Amino acid sequence: MSRKPCCVGEGLKKGAWTTEEDKKLISYIYEHGEGGWRDIPQKAGLKRCGKSCRLRWTNYLKPEIKRGEFSSEEEQIIIMLHAARGNKWSVIARHLPRRTDNEIKNYWNTHLKKRLIEQGIDPVTHKPLGSNTNPTATTQPEKLHSLDAPTSTSLPLSSGFNTVSKITRNDVAPVHGGSLSCKKGIKKSSSTSRLLNKVAAKATSIKDILSATTLSYEPNGFPTRNEEDSSNALTDFDPFSQSLLHEVHATSDFDMDHDGYDFSYFLEKLERDDHNKEPYMNVEYGHDLLISDVSQEVSSTSVDDQDNMIGNFEDWSNYLLDHGGLIYESPYQN
DNA sequence: AACAGTCTCAACCGCCTCGAG
């Protein structure tokens, strides 16, 4: 017994939405609010199925959606979260204010995945491609960590990171076929390790990010317009402002051309901490690094969950800040 | 200019989850 498909109906239109249809949908939702998607097409005078209306609204028309090119910080947060959670686009989207899961998914599939491959990193496992046999997957361990990090980065098999290594773009053999292009404004990516350091530097602003994007809504589903508070945050807020970037660049010697990929060390530390039951960050690899309990995944409206996420973010950033010397010093750097 | 190959991303599809009755 199979369920009747949602979008079965005579004369229902498919394909690209027209401006006129958009106007009708926006107008209806502005007046009546979101919800009751099944009834919206008829009430709004649209020959679309409710699901199509919902997708069009949530992925494209919703006023708070941020469109346009992803910043390098957004890119790297995606990479990091993908490493932690896999293709959980909706979970990743919750950590990227004003981005939709669909947009993130598309961006991953068309840009980031290729770039990781180009760098010799398996986009599924986030391990070096062919790590068991690839001699380039090992580098001088003494160069990897300036603190008391172990010189070996091997992990137990169960961790899924048994052969994690530090690699640089210069280390990576050309991808088979070698024609992965970076089109349309794609910048050379920086490494996840730099991401972690950058995010750590910014992590103290995460509360601001979250609070700035905690919007109140009118009954019609649109953000409350209040010049004094959250609406300013909505329209003006840029979680990756140039001033922040400037600070980060100043402290991390940001260099797009010489990248490491030492996220693995971070994960290794998590693994060790978990085994040792160290209190300050008790999460396992495979759990959300920001939201340690899957059952507590963030609801965008839950204060408790948000606090929980902030707490995890702080733990995470503290870890990174405590290991500020993690940045891999590439032997190829000048 | 024309064509073919490639890329991008909006939109669709089908399954899953959750809550109401």
Add this chain to the structure above:
DNA sequence: TCTCGAGGCGGTTGAGACTGT
């Protein structure tokens, strides 16, 4: 407890844009 429908989610598709020859 079960059924059903709404909404959510991740994978996939295909039209149009872009690029190379």
